[in-house]
Amino acid sequence: MVVSESNQVVAPPIQRGGFFSNLATGLKSLLKGMGITFHYFSRPSTVVTQQYPENRATLKMFDRYRMRLSLPHDENGFHKCTACTICEQACPNSSIRIVSRKGAVTNKTELDRFIWRMDSCTFCNACVVACPFSCLKMSGDFECSVYDKSLLVFNLTRYAGPTSTVLMKVTDPQERAKMWEPRDVYSGPVPLRGTAVPGGGRTLGAPEPVKASAPVAAPTPAPATAPAASATALAVEEEGGKK
Amino acid sequence: MSSWEVKTIAQRAAEAMPESVLAGAGYVLLAVGFAAAFMALMGMALIYAERKVAAHFQCRLGPMRVGPHGIFQTVADTIKLLFKEDIVPSQSDKLLHLFAPYLSMMATLLALLVLPMSPVVQIADMNIGVLYVTAVTGFGVLGVLLAGWSSNNKWSLLGAMRAGAQIISYEVSATMALLVVVMFSGSMQLSKIVESQAEGWWIWRAPVIGLVSFVIFLIASLAEISRTPFDLPEGESELTAGFHTEYSGLRFAMFFLAEFINMFIVAGMAATLFLGGWMPFHIGGFDTFNSVMDLLPPGAWFSLKSGLVVFLIMWFRWTFPRLRVDQLMKLEWKILLPIGFVNLFAAAASVVFGWYFFPIR
Numbered sequence: 051m052v053v054s055e056s057n058q059v060v061a062p063p064i065q066r067g068g069f070f071s072n073l074a075t076g077l078k079s080l081l082k083g084m085g086i087t088f089h090y091f092s093r094p095s096t097v098v099t100q101q102y103p104e105n106r107a108t109l110k111m112f113d114r115y116r117m118r119l120s121l122p123h124d125e126n127g128f129h130k131c132t133a134c135t136i137c138e139q140a141c142p143n144s145s146i147r148i149v150s151r152k153g154a155v156t157n158k159t160e161l162d163r164f165i166w167r168m169d170s171c172t173f174c175n176a177c178v179v180a181c182p183f184s185c186l187k188m189s190g191d192f193e194c195s196v197y198d199k200s201l202l203v204f205n206l207t208r209y210a211g212p213t214s215t216v217l218m219k220v221t222d223p224q225e226r227a228k229m230w231e232p233r234d235v236y237s238g239p240v241p242l243r244g245t246a247v248p249g250g251g252r253t254l255g256a257p258e259p260v261k262a263s264a265p266v267a268a269p270t271p272a273p274a275t276a277p278a279a280s281a282t283a284l285a286v287e288e289e290g291g292k293k
Numbered sequence: 294m295s296s297w298e299v300k301t302i303a304q305r306a307a308e309a310m311p312e313s314v315l316a317g318a319g320y321v322l323l324a325v326g327f328a329a330a331f332m333a334l335m336g337m338a339l340i341y342a343e344r345k346v347a348a349h350f351q352c353r354l355g356p357m358r359v360g361p362h363g364i365f366q367t368v369a370d371t372i373k374l375l376f377k378e379d380i381v382p383s384q385s386d387k388l389l390h391l392f393a394p395y396l397s398m399m400a401t402l403l404a405l406l407v408l409p410m411s412p413v414v415q416i417a418d419m420n421i422g423v424l425y426v427t428a429v430t431g432f433g434v435l436g437v438l439l440a441g442w443s444s445n446n447k448w449s450l451l452g453a454m455r456a457g458a459q460i461i462s463y464e465v466s467a468t469m470a471l472l473v474v475v476m477f478s479g480s481m482q483l484s485k486i487v488e489s490q491a492e493g494w495w496i497w498r499a500p501v502i503g504l505v506s507f508v509i510f511l512i513a514s515l516a517e518i519s520r521t522p523f524d525l526p527e528g529e530s531e532l533t534a535g536f537h538t539e540y541s542g543l544r545f546a547m548f549f550l551a552e553f554i555n556m557f558i559v560a561g562m563a564a565t566l567f568l569g570g571w572m573p574f575h576i577g578g579f580d581t582f583n584s585v586m587d588l589l590p591p592g593a594w595f596s597l598k599s600g601l602v603v604f605l606i607m608w609f610r611w612t613f614p615r616l617r618v619d620q621l622m623k624l625e626w627k628i629l630l631p632i633g634f635v636n637l638f639a640a641a642a643s644v645v646f647g648w649y650f651f652p653i654r
Contacts, residue, residue, distance in 0.1 A: 073628070080613065087612040091350045099354040 111190025116173040119166050120189040121206040128214030128230075129207060130185040133161040140180035145171040153212055155229045162210040163233060168194065168202040183213075204235055297572075297591065299409075299484040302327070303417040324416045328405055335557055336550040337367040343553070343607055350611040377542035382445060385539065389443035394540065394547035397436030401551045401558065403429035408561045409483050411571045411592035422483035423471050426562060427464070430517065433555065434460040437526065437536050440548070444539035452535025455618065456519060456526035462625045463516035463523075469633035470510035473502060473640040474566045477649070487570035492577030492651035494569040499649040502640050507567040509633050511605070514563070516621070518555040520606060522613035525621060560602035564595060568602075571595040577651035 090096050100109060111117075123129050133150035149163040178186045196202060211217065211230025220226045302324045310317035341356070341364065348355030356363025381390055407422050409415040419425055434457055441453020475481055477499055478489035496503040516523040527535035537548045564570055571591035575583045589597075616624065643649050 069628075083612045084608060087350050087608065090352055091346070091608075094349070096352050097349070097354055098352050101354070101357065 111192065115190045115192075116175060116188040117192040118168065118189050118194060118204075119171065119177065119206065120187050120191075121164055121185060122187055123208060124214055126214060126218065127208065128211075128217050129161075130183045130213050130215070131161045131164065131207065132183060132213055133159055134182065136180050136182060137177035137186060140176045142174060142176060143170050143172065146177055151210060153229065155225075156212055156216065158212070160210070160212040160216075161207055164206040166204050166206050168204065169199050201236070205233055207233055209233055297412045297488065299412045299415070299418065299488070301413075301415045301418045301484075324406075328402060328416065332402065332405065332550065332554050333371075336553050337371060339553040339557060339603070340370070340549075341367045342603070343610075346604065346607045347611050350608075371546070374546040375543060379542040379544060380539075382539050385445045386443035389439045390539070391544070393436045393440035393443060394544040394551075395436075396439060397433055397551045398547045400429055400432030400436065401554045403432065404558045405554065407483055408558060409487055409565060409570055410561070410595050411590070412484075414592060415484065418482060418484045420480075420482045423475055423481045423486070423566075426483075426558075427468055427471065430555075430558075431460075431464065433517075433551070436551075440540065441536040444536070446539050448532040448534070448538045449536050452526045452532045452538070456536060459519070459523060459525060459621060460517050462622065463513040463629075466509055466625060466629040466633050467513035467517060469630070469637055470506040470513065471566065472637060473499075473506040476637075476640050476644050477503075483565055483570070487565060487572050490569040490572050491575055493575060494567060494572075496567040498651060499640065499643060502636055502643060502649075503567060505632065505636050506640070507563065509629055509636070510567070511559075511563060511602075513625075513629060514559040515606065515609065516625070518552065518559055520556060521610040522615050523621065524615060525618060556603060556606055557599065560599040560606065561595070563602045564598035568598045569594070570598075 102109065121129050121131060133148050135148045135150075138144075138146045138148045145167045147163075147165040147167075148161065149165065150159050151162040152158070153160045173188065175188060178188055194202070209230045209232050217226055217229060220229065302320055306317045306320035306324070309320055344366070345355045345363075347353075356366035359366045359369050381387055404426050406416045407419060407425060409418065437456045437460075438453045441449040441451075441456070444450070474486060474495050477495055478486045480486060480489065490498075492498070494503075496507050519526045525535075526532075527537070532538070537545055540548060569575075571594050573583070573586040573589060573591065573594050575586060
């Protein structure tokens with residue numbers, strides 16, 4: 051754009067000639083483009099397509115891929131969640147529900163159930179960003195199809211109890227075991243409770259069964275439906291029914 | 294150097310006819326069957342190749358499911374197209390609407406008849422071969438115009454008008470480039486043109502002139518068959534599908550097939566005129582080298598060359614952006630045509646004074 055002295059925009063001067071130089075630059079840029087496309091054509095390694103059902107065993111999802119929310123548990127089977135409910139408040143469509151309890155030993159608020167509704171989640175990542183302890187993660191597990199919508203309501207924590215920091219301060223395993231009790235994916239305020247799924251087998255899209263990675267420090271595993279928890283669970287269930 | 298004996302199917306039919314009518318009719322049937330089968334199979338193969346090549350240019354894999362590496366994908370697509378409902382718009386000019394795809398297909402078929410694929414695989418060899426090809430490919434635009442007009446749809450009509458302007462404009466440049474080869478080889482007969490390249494191909498034997506006319510011919514032919522970057526008649530982002538917007542089922546398949554066979558014909562003509570057709574790569578005087586080159590049969594040479602040009606055309610398609618209508622006209626009338634004229638004069642001078650390798654007279 052050319053601006054004249056009177057501050058008005060005027061057309062740039064028409065340049066005549068340059069036939070051969072135009073031709074040369076045109077051909078050069080066309081050849082350059084062809085070089086770039088041939089670079090990709092001649093290198094099969096640049097193909098990004100995933101042959102999904104075939105490469106299911108080796109498929110590795112990407113770091114930024116957002117699918118099922120997960121609450122990572124450390125090697126002892128404990129997480130870092132303090133039940134502060136910041137993620138619950140950050141969630142734009144109320145897909146997260148934190149159920150907390152008073153710890154029997156510590157007498158402090160601790161996580162009982164981390165309920166996440168995949169059916170309403172938009173995978174916006176706000177909960178992961180909001181978490182002050184960085185204990186949430188969007189995992190790459192995308193095979194989440196189920197035959198019943200109610201199976202998309204998960205409990206993300208595998209135990210009810212304090213954080214790993216608190217638990218690991220207690221050195222005696224017997225004492226530590228008194229501080230937590232196991233929870234599974236579908237225990238609590240879920241109508242089907244993860245029992246019978248049409249088609250059988252592993253619950254489609256559900257996380258691995260709790261048994262596989264139960265806390266190692268459990269000498270006597272308590273039953274999944276502990277009496278202490280059922281009252282809370284029922285309360286949540288009623289609340290959900292009102293909505 | 295071995296000499297090739299050209300014997301077309303039409304010649305065989307003419308020879309057999311006086312002795313037995315049945316044998317003559319058999320050759321005619323063979324020619325018809327060959328043309329039909331060739332069009333169907335080559336169409337499918339080219340569509341598959343196009344999809345695969347396009348996919349790999351775009352970091353994709355293309356069809357992978359139907360058969361190993363998706364080789365039966367186009368077969369499945371063809372069967373689907375055959376069974377689809379043929380919808381004719383109620384306000385259209387029905388007769389023309391039904392007739393247009395056949396016209397488009399006929400142009401392709403007629404051009405295919407004279408293409409020399411090998412000394413023995415050629416249906417007819419007429420003494421005005423080049424002129425004939427230029428003439429019958431003009432039918433294609435008639436089919437496109439009829440299709441656009443009869444559909445009674447603004448997109449169709451716009452696409453057809455663009456096609457008309459484009460094809461008629463670029464025919465001039467394409468013919469100009471063809472004339473260079475006609476001048477050099479001194480014949481319009483395609484088999485004679487191929488045989489004139491026994492010492493070397495015209496693309497390098499006539500220094501610079503051959504290459505320039507090859508490039509002009511390629512660009513102009515791409516515009517004539519409406520391939521990207523000259524796909525304005527179809528221009529899906531502007532005109533939905535251009536002249537074949539209102540076509541479906543088998544009639545759409547005919548346009549589609551004609552388009553892809555046209556691509557093969559352009560590649561075959563470019564190979565015949567500039568790359569020696571079925572003639573192996575010869576350099577005049579290098580007899581040992583030439584006899585090594587003769588080990589590959591002529592049919593294989595033709596397939597190799599036309600395959601290379603087909604790949605080049607696909608490569609263009611997935612690299613270059615589409616031209617605007619005014620740019621299209623500017624390219625033809627202000628750039629290609631002047632260069633073509635100068636090239637033609639240079640070719641005439643070089644024929645007269647013998648400024649090219651291995652002069653033939």
